[in-house]
Amino acid sequence: MEFDVGIIGTGPAGLSAAIFGQRLGLRCVVFGDTPGGNLCVIEEVLNFPGFPEGVGGAALGAKMFSQAQKEGAFFPMQPVQGLRKGEDLFIFEAMGKVEFKAPLGIIACGLVPKLDQIPMTNLKGIHLCATCDGPLYRGRGAVLAIIGGGNTAATYAIKLSKIAQMVHIIYRGSPLKMEHAMERMVKGLNNVNIWLNTQLKDFLGKERVEGLRLEAQDKKEEILKVDGVFLAAGWEAKLDFLDMEVKRTPEGYIWTDAHLMTSVPGLFAAGDVRDTDLRQIIAACADGARAANHAFEYLQGKI
Numbered sequence: 001m002e003f004d005v006g007i008i009g010t011g012p013a014g015l016s017a018a019i020f021g022q023r024l025g026l027r028c029v030v031f032g033d034t035p036g037g038n039l040c041v042i043e044e045v046l047n048f049p050g051f052p053e054g055v056g057g058a059a060l061g062a063k064m065f066s067q068a069q070k071e072g073a074f075f076p077m078q079p080v081q082g083l084r085k086g087e088d089l090f091i092f093e094a095m096g097k098v099e100f101k102a103p104l105g106i107i108a109c110g111l112v113p114k115l116d117q118i119p120m121t122n123l124k125g126i127h128l129c130a131t132c133d134g135p136l137y138r139g140r141g142a143v144l145a146i147i148g149g150g151n152t153a154a155t156y157a158i159k160l161s162k163i164a165q166m167v168h169i170i171y172r173g174s175p176l177k178m179e180h181a182m183e184r185m186v187k188g189l190n191n192v193n194i195w196l197n198t199q200l201k202d203f204l205g206k207e208r209v210e211g212l213r214l215e216a217q218d219k220k221e222e223i224l225k226v227d228g229v230f231l232a233a234g235w236e237a238k239l240d241f242l243d244m245e246v247k248r249t250p251e252g253y254i255w256t257d258a259h260l261m262t263s264v265p266g267l268f269a270a271g272d273v274r275d276t277d278l279r280q281i282i283a284a285c286a287d288g289a290r291a292a293n294h295a296f297e298y299l300q301g302k303i
């Protein structure tokens with residue numbers, strides 16, 4: 001089978017790229033094994049236009065997926081294990097070393113949470129996104145904890161301080177890693193308490209998280225009662241499938257130009273994985289649409 005564009009990722013960015021690409025006449029092959037990508041882990045999406053009552057993340061992802069299927073995109077339902085540049089075409093290597101070739105590529109593989117310092121748990125009440133899940137605690141007099149000490153933690157603290165009765169930032173190092181302006185803002189909030197040099201050792205609770213077991217630098221342990229926890233140790237791009245040099249920002253996101261093209265001609269990036277200022281569904285969808293459109297223009301020699 002011949003394709004015009006290989007799209008890596010079946011999240012909102014990749015699926016929007018497939019819908020727009022197909023409608024422009026580009027034959028799209030879309031790699032990934034989770035229809036909807038990150039949407040599958042979102043209980044309820046309340047900020048996507050068109051759904052005033054909210055919509056389940058998995059249901060929204062399933063609709064985007066079936067729309068891309070209906071437009072004729074091809075889904076091998078496998079991740080890409082390698083991406084390299086041949087003479088004129090990009091070569092996408094799927095499982096079993098099966099190769100797909102296309103003159104255009106769109107990387108829309110999202111981010112993965114940095115969880116290397118976080119204990120494993122199945123408890124409810126542990127969240128990855130304050131914008132999305134913070135409002136669940138509104139008006140409940142909640143005590144919330146944020147794990148992390150960088151800009152993500154700062155952004156979460158600013159948001160959650162308006163929702164919760166008390167917010168604890170728990171950071172294993174010292175000083176905090178956030179920008180000075182952010183730090184000043186966080187320290188000015190009277191319901192935010194900062195624990196430095198404090199390691200999260202365990203989540204406590206039966207079904208929901210009820211507390212945290214913390215360890216200070218001197219190994220003294222303390223139990224902190226909480227109603228919810230937001231993991232803000234950061235997100236990272238996992239791009240080990242790339243078998244070529246693609247320019248990245250110091251934070252590891254894929255650099256793109258005004259047309260969402262990467263440093264490799266003909267290779268575009270969309271959604272959370274690229275250097276963007278809004279990591280939300282609506283922005284990922286817009287990115288996917290724009291990447292497909294610019295890829296089409298590139299093929300026609302217009303950019």
Ligand SMILES: Cc1cc2nc3c(=O)[nH]c(=O)nc-3n(C[C@H](O)[C@H](O)[C@H](O)COP(=O)(O)OP(=O)(O)OC[C@H]3O[C@@H](n4cnc5c(N)ncnc54)[C@H](O)[C@@H]3O)c2cc1C
Nearest residue numbers: 009011012013032037038079080110132271272279280281
């Ligand atoms: C818990 C949580 C709640 C959220 N709530 C909201 C919300 O309420 N509203 C909102 O607007 N945003 C929310 N977000 C953010 C939103 O989910 C993301 O901004 C959006 O999903 C990004 O879309 P994407 O397509 O760029 O990436 P993703 O949705 O992450 O999709 C990328 C897909 O690519 C796949 N992939 C990775 N590597 C490969 C590979 N090598 N080959 C093939 N596929 C690969 C991944 O497995 C994934 O399925 C939330 C995020 C989280 C984590």
